Amino acid sequence: MRSIRSVRQLVNVLRSDKYIKKILGFDRLPDHNTSSKFTKLLSGHLDRIMTLLNSMTGACQSRSY
Numbered sequence: 001m002r003s004i005r006s007v008r009q010l011v012n013v014l015r016s017d018k019y020i021k022k023i024l025g026f027d028r029l030p031d032h033n034t035s036s037k038f039t040k041l042l043s044g045h046l047d048r049i050m051t052l053l054n055s056m057t058g059a060c061q062s063r064s065y
Contacts, residue, residue, distance in 0.1 A: 004054050007039050007046075024056065 004010050014021045014029055021029070030038070042049060 004050055006050075007035055010050075010053060011035065024053070 004013060011029060014024070014026060039046065
Protein backbone atom coordinates (compact mmCIF):
# COMPACT_ATOMS: atom_id res chain seq x y z
CA MET A 1 0.00 0.00 0.00
CA ARG A 2 1.23 3.48 -0.81
CA SER A 3 1.44 6.12 1.84
CA ILE A 4 0.68 9.49 0.22
CA ARG A 5 1.50 12.33 2.59
CA SER A 6 1.47 15.36 0.30
CA VAL A 7 -0.01 16.74 -2.88
CA ARG A 8 3.42 16.47 -4.51
CA GLN A 9 3.53 12.73 -3.74
CA LEU A 10 0.00 12.36 -5.09
CA VAL A 11 0.99 14.05 -8.35
CA ASN A 12 3.99 11.72 -8.64
CA VAL A 13 1.74 8.69 -8.14
CA LEU A 14 -0.74 9.98 -10.72
CA ARG A 15 2.10 10.60 -13.19
CA SER A 16 3.49 7.10 -12.81
CA ASP A 17 0.29 5.06 -12.47
CA LYS A 18 -2.27 5.67 -15.22
CA TYR A 19 -4.69 3.15 -13.72
CA ILE A 20 -4.93 5.03 -10.41
CA LYS A 21 -5.19 8.32 -12.32
CA LYS A 22 -8.17 6.91 -14.23
CA ILE A 23 -9.82 5.45 -11.09
CA LEU A 24 -9.56 8.82 -9.33
CA GLY A 25 -11.15 10.55 -12.33
CA PHE A 26 -8.23 12.49 -13.79
CA ASP A 27 -8.06 12.72 -17.59
CA ARG A 28 -4.99 14.91 -17.23
CA LEU A 29 -3.05 16.26 -14.29
CA PRO A 30 -3.76 19.81 -13.09
CA ASP A 31 -0.92 22.31 -13.32
CA HIS A 32 0.98 23.50 -10.26
CA ASN A 33 -1.05 26.72 -9.83
CA THR A 34 -4.33 24.82 -9.86
CA SER A 35 -2.96 22.32 -7.34
CA SER A 36 -1.75 25.14 -5.09
CA LYS A 37 -5.14 26.90 -5.14
CA PHE A 38 -6.89 23.61 -4.42
CA THR A 39 -4.50 22.92 -1.51
CA LYS A 40 -5.13 26.36 0.02
CA LEU A 41 -8.89 25.97 -0.38
CA LEU A 42 -8.94 22.60 1.36
CA SER A 43 -6.01 23.06 3.72
CA GLY A 44 -8.08 22.32 6.82
CA HIS A 45 -9.21 19.00 5.36
CA LEU A 46 -6.03 17.65 3.72
CA ASP A 47 -5.42 14.96 6.35
CA ARG A 48 -8.88 13.49 5.77
CA ILE A 49 -8.53 13.75 1.97
CA MET A 50 -5.11 12.05 1.98
CA THR A 51 -6.49 9.27 4.19
CA LEU A 52 -9.30 8.68 1.71
CA LEU A 53 -6.92 8.74 -1.26
CA ASN A 54 -4.56 6.34 0.49
CA SER A 55 -7.40 3.92 1.12
CA MET A 56 -8.51 4.19 -2.52
CA THR A 57 -5.03 3.67 -3.94
CA GLY A 58 -4.45 0.79 -1.52
CA ALA A 59 -7.62 -0.89 -2.74
CA CYS A 60 -6.50 -0.44 -6.33
CA GLN A 61 -3.06 -1.87 -5.60
CA SER A 62 -4.49 -4.96 -3.89
CA ARG A 63 -6.39 -5.98 -7.03
CA SER A 64 -4.58 -7.91 -9.72
CA TYR A 65 -5.61 -7.00 -13.24
